[in-house]
Amino acid sequence: MREGNELRYTKIAMNNGRSIPALGFGTLIPDLGETQRATRTALEVGFRQFDCSERYRNEEAVGEALQGVLVERQIRRDDLFIATKLWNNNHRPERVKPAFEASLRRLRLDYVDLYLMHTPFAFLPGDDQDPRDENGRSLYDSGVTLLETWGAMELLVDEGKCHAIGLSDVGVEHLQDINRSARIRPSVVQVEAHPYLPQWELLQACKEAEIVLLAFAALGHSSEPRLLEDTVIKKVATAAGQTAAQVCLAWALQRGTAILTTSRSEHHIRESFEMSPISESAMKEIDGITTRYRFNNVVETGIPGFIPRAADRKDATAG
């Protein structure tokens, strides 16, 4: 399934005949200026896969950064892999295409490489991304099925404005439901995955179905319990002469997932890109970590958000 020699340039073949650069940069950054700067830095450093969402409310800032490198002809559009996502308030089939086209306009692109259903939860249709009742409870939409939303996404592929479609924040059951019934099968499944949440069962199901597992929070989102402070990770990092972050990224790529990491710091963006392979025995040591922890609740409710970390509570409203 792998193509390419150097780990950081790994591409994984997708079931639509195209491939995805395995090492990806996520754009869940609350501040617009920081989003634009970090995206530009990631492009200059060498990242070619980018993850966006209408829910992040910063697609314009990502679009500015992309437009910069494309206009300056530093990078060709077909060397980039850009994904964005449909949010929960737009699951009704008639809302899918307008939501998709609005994302394309904000990103200043003619097509995206991947369009994901951000979560399997449909919220009340409308322009409010976070509809709630008077008691603050999220308002769900029971009038639309996953397959109906998926059908509208398939039409986007037919129109050529989106090369692949996929799911996010799903488990094995949702994946198999769609995979069995879909006219166009999912190419990618994006879920939280790292050594504290390795998702082995889902990874196996994805491999069997030729679906790429795209791991988010690959570094544990700087949250407690701190993955980058884990004793096994630190030991492997010291032995490999790499940082804890680099070792987590190498582990993720070497076990066959694509990944997303995010940073606002040029130093960290460069460091993450400059990771290199770890040994088979190091892989086994990381596989043997028994701590289990999910940092993001979205998979349970469709309500976005990392469990707030002490240092940065503002991130708790996105994701």
Ligand SMILES: NC(=O)c1ccc[n+]([C@@H]2O[C@H](COP(=O)([O-])OP(=O)(O)OC[C@H]3O[C@@H](n4cnc5c(N)ncnc54)[C@H](OP(=O)(O)O)[C@@H]3O)[C@@H](O)[C@H]2O)c1
């Ligand atoms: N589908 C979904 O529901 C969903 C949910 C959440 C996220 N996502 C996607 O996944 C992306 C990645 O998620 P994430 O933000 O949790 O990723 P992450 O890379 O696990 O966590 C980001 C944190 O790691 C730190 N960091 C980054 N590089 C580092 C390095 N080399 N050394 C040490 N620390 C480093 C960053 O701090 P600095 O900024 O200081 O470097 C930041 O605090 C998001 O941007 C988004 O695109 C999807």
